[in-house]
Amino acid sequence: MFSAAYFSETKVMSRGIVVLLGPPGAGKGTQAKHLFAEFNMPQISTGELLRSHMARHTVLGAKARRCADGGLLVADDLVCGIVEERLAEQDCGRGAVLDGFPRTVCQAEWLNRYLYSQDSVKSFSRQIPFIVIKINMQENELFRRLTGRRVCPSCGRAYNVFSGSVGKPNVCEFDGVDLICRQDDAHDIIYDRIKIYEQETLPVAQYYRDKGLLREIEGSRSSDAVFSEIVQILEEVHPTHRKQLHYQALVRSY
Ligand code: AP5
Ligand code: MG
Numbered sequence: 001m002f003s004a005a006y007f008s009e010t011k012v013m014s015r016g017i018v019v020l021l022g023p024p025g026a027g028k029g030t031q032a033k034h035l036f037a038e039f040n041m042p043q044i045s046t047g048e049l050l051r052s053h054m055a056r057h058t059v060l061g062a063k064a065r066r067c068a069d070g071g072l073l074v075a076d077d078l079v080c081g082i083v084e085e086r087l088a089e090q091d092c093g094r095g096a097v098l099d100g101f102p103r104t105v106c107q108a109e110w111l112n113r114y115l116y117s118q119d120s121v122k123s124f125s126r127q128i129p130f131i132v133i134k135i136n137m138q139e140n141e142l143f144r145r146l147t148g149r150r151v152c153p154s155c156g157r158a159y160n161v162f163s164g165s166v167g168k169p170n171v172c173e174f175d176g177v178d179l180i181c182r183q184d185d186a187h188d189i190i191y192d193r194i195k196i197y198e199q200e201t202l203p204v205a206q207y208y209r210d211k212g213l214l215r216e217i218e219g220s221r222s223s224d225a226v227f228s229e230i231v232q233i234l235e236e237v238h239p240t241h242r243k244q245l246h247y248q249a250l251v252r253s254y
Helices: 004-010 028-039 046-055 059-068 076-087 105-116 139-148 187-210 223-237 239-253
Strands: 016-021 043-045 095-099 130-136 149-151 158-160 214-218
Touching: 016 028, 016 187, 028 043, 028 095, 028 223, 043 046, 043 076, 046 059, 046 076, 046 095, 059 076, 076 095, 076 105, 105 187, 130 187, 130 223, 139 149, 139 187, 187 214, 214 223
Parallel strands: 016 095, 016 130, 043 095, 130 214
Antiparallel strands: 149 158
């Protein structure tokens, strides 16, 4: 007989680092939240962490605002610093989903050093599974998604006016807070973000492709279809995940 504690333990799927790469609006945040909801994999969204600093008017937030509001990348050392801090938290001990990080080759090299250097404060195992999943999307669909996006300023959940996911009266279905448009979802800023993605982040995809760590998926399908493919990839690359999913099926059948 399995105990309740045993089952809640098997719900944790976070045995490794999963990097979600993709252009603005590809669905990185949506899928990262799905992975957290289903498998307790902590989401580290550098965009959300920076927005939280800006909302709290921290020193880091003030430095980030100059770039983030205009769609430019925030300095590598600031972003690596907040990722380092977050990865050191207890819930990330078995790994995490990195949403929107790394997005420069310099950040990717830093992450590599951080995860695998012997004097890493975090002391992740050298064997920690690592996979990069790139969500591909056509540019015109990105514009549609981003101009239609509404977010909850409290929990960060994203909704969309075009997919009918924004209910009436325009509030977050989880915490009842009024939804807002993100500052950087203005048309001309979206354009700049996509250009920066092409210049700075596509080389990151190539960096991981060269190391044999990159998987690519098509993002222009339903959120559930994209999620299923991500889970399939995780099952392939992290054999322990298959076992955990099997236990979850057992839990559900009880
Ligand atoms: P960040 O917050 O990371 O923004 P981004 O990369 O531009 O990506 P988005 O959050 O806009 O899109 P997403 O892929 O998460 O899509 P979502 O799931 O919301 O970064 C913001 C800024 O912070 C940067 O510009 C930069 O200034 C700074 N920054 C962050 N990280 C940095 C770093 N590492 N280095 C330097 N600077 C950094 O989905 C979009 C919409 O589509 C939503 O409405 C959603 O509901 C909908 N949707 C999602 N999936 C589907 C689907 N399958 N079908 C239909 N609709 C869908
Ligand atoms: Mg996002």
